[in-house]
Amino acid sequence: MTDALILIVEDEPEIAEILESYLAREGFRVICARDGTTGLAHHQRLRPDLVVLDIKLPGQDGYEVLAAIRRRGETPVIMVTALAEDLDKLQALRIGADDYVVKPFNPHEVVARARAVLRRTMGRARDSLLRVGPLTVDPDAHRATLDGDAGSLSLDLTPTEFRILVHMARSQGRAFSRADLVDACLPEGSALDRTVDSHVSNLRRKLAAAGADGMLEGVRGIGYRLDAPHVR
Ligand code: CA
Numbered sequence: 001m002t003d004a005l006i007l008i009v010e011d012e013p014e015i016a017e018i019l020e021s022y023l024a025r026e027g028f029r030v031i032c033a034r035d036g037t038t039g040l041a042h043h044q045r046l047r048p049d050l051v052v053l054d055i056k057l058p059g060q061d062g063y064e065v066l067a068a069i070r071r072r073g074e075t076p077v078i079m080v081t082a083l084a085e086d087l088d089k090l091q092a093l094r095i096g097a098d099d100y101v102v103k104p105f106n107p108h109e110v111v112a113r114a115r116a117v118l119r120r121t122m123g124r125a126r127d128s129l130l131r132v133g134p135l136t137v138d139p140d141a142h143r144a145t146l147d148g149d150a151g152s153l154s155l156d157l158t159p160t161e162f163r164i165l166v167h168m169a170r171s172q173g174r175a176f177s178r179a180d181l182v183d184a185c186l187p188e189g190s191a192l193d194r195t196v197d198s199h200v201s202n203l204r205r206k207l208a209a210a211g212a213d214g215m216l217e218g219v220r221g222i223g224y225r226l227d228a229p230h231v232r
Helices: 013-025 036-046 062-072 086-094 107-126 159-169 178-185 193-209
Strands: 005-009 029-033 050-054 077-081 099-102 130-132 135-138 143-148 151-154 175-177 216-219 223-226
Touching (some): 005 013, 013 029, 013 050, 013 107, 029 036, 036 050, 036 062, 050 107, 062 077, 062 178, 077 107, 099 107, 130 159, 135 159, 159 178, 175 178, 178 193, 193 216
Parallel strands (some): 005 050
Antiparallel strands (some): 135 143, 216 223
């Protein structure tokens, strides 16, 4: 756990420095961003194990950054807020924060919260085989297999197709918009809906060829959904 990478998004340098030094002293690798845009770029590129996210930031605020992180996946997030009102806490937790701390905080408390969240989520990450009907996806091994009458077939997927499959398999049955998939699965700068369409249609063709016709389907006016066959 101590080699976990923690991203701190905090515009106040003193607070960022305190957090960084306490977390680094515990053996965590730490990277800091001063604003949400930089934070999201680091998140995309470095895939941190945990994000410590301030709410009041210049430009995009912490809620917007949290929502963008959630569109991409399940990276755990601890919100840092100077606002002690219950309403704000509830809002943060409802849109997917894993925990929160209120300023002024004791840095030891933040370290303890970070440890607790990482213990929960890194355990989950080790046991991360995703199963959707006959499909098994192993994100760590970069392997997707499909069980059928003829045994287990390995799918030969491009990195982008694999990312799309992992992302959709994490939320079986959910309808993803093209924008969700662009944010989560495509390298920055290639954010075109029709690019997603072509990756998805290749992925769908490969699933169908392996016997899983209909698992990946279009959702009219929204985008796409991955679900077990014949389960509606
Ligand atoms: Ca701030």
